[in-house]
Amino acid sequence: MTKRIGITGGIGSGKTTACRIFAALGIPVYYADDRAKWLMQNDPKLVAALKDAFGEKTYDEQGLLNRPYLAEIVFNNKEQLSILNGLVHPAVKEDGIQWDEQHQATPYTLREAALLYESGIDQLLDQVITVTAPEDLRIQRVIERDGLSAEQVKARIDKQWPEEKKVDLADFVIHNDGQHSLIRQVYQIHQQLSKSKE
Numbered sequence: 001m002t003k004r005i006g007i008t009g010g011i012g013s014g015k016t017t018a019c020r021i022f023a024a025l026g027i028p029v030y031y032a033d034d035r036a037k038w039l040m041q042n043d044p045k046l047v048a049a050l051k052d053a054f055g056e057k058t059y060d061e062q063g064l065l066n067r068p069y070l071a072e073i074v075f076n077n078k079e080q081l082s083i084l085n086g087l088v089h090p091a092v093k094e095d096g097i098q099w100d101e102q103h104q105a106t107p108y109t110l111r112e113a114a115l116l117y118e119s120g121i122d123q124l125l126d127q128v129i130t131v132t133a134p135e136d137l138r139i140q141r142v143i144e145r146d147g148l149s150a151e152q153v154k155a156r157i158d159k160q161w162p163e164e165k166k167v168d169l170a171d172f173v174i175h176n177d178g179q180h181s182l183i184r185q186v187y188q189i190h191q192q193l194s195k196s197k198e
């Protein structure tokens, strides 16, 4: 059976960059965070549930998700955030299971999610890879990538599980610290995962 592998890591750790290398090696990658955004716009069941929970204003007149409105509701309100996650995370899980069914002709598939453990997606997976990098470097990378301030990046980091916890739970760890070759580490894990199917 095709193994289901998860890949996670804090903001700016380099998950997506690592996934691009796996994808170049022919491995199908499911980007859970991007897919969640897509489902919030396009999954009729989820759209209806979000309207029920947060009101008609959740979508504008054209039917587009009103992100600033939703962000305002859940920002700094744990209860509302957990209601939102309680609707979105199961939808992503279900969607991921269907995606898996379409990708059987490969030694393993990869599922990328920043909140892999936090959302419980890890329970569906055979093994998990954590990408880690020193916090200063992560902050620097996100400032350069997204144009955020250091404080804004730190606020996001504080909302995620500590990196060490993800490292402890992982089956494989990629050190994307600028000192160790990212390509080499990805390739070694790829070789192990490709072998272990037999």
Ligand code: ATP
Binding pocket: 009, 010, 011, 012, 013, 014, 015, 016, 017, 018, 114, 141, 142, 145, 176, 177, 178, 182
């Ligand atoms: P997020 O959780 O915010 O989506 P991420 O973990 O997916 O972040 P990436 O987007 O892969 O992180 O990387 C963050 C930024 O750092 C990107 O601009 C990427 O190009 C850069 N980056 C990642 N790894 C390296 C590296 N080894 N060398 C140089 N730049 C890197």
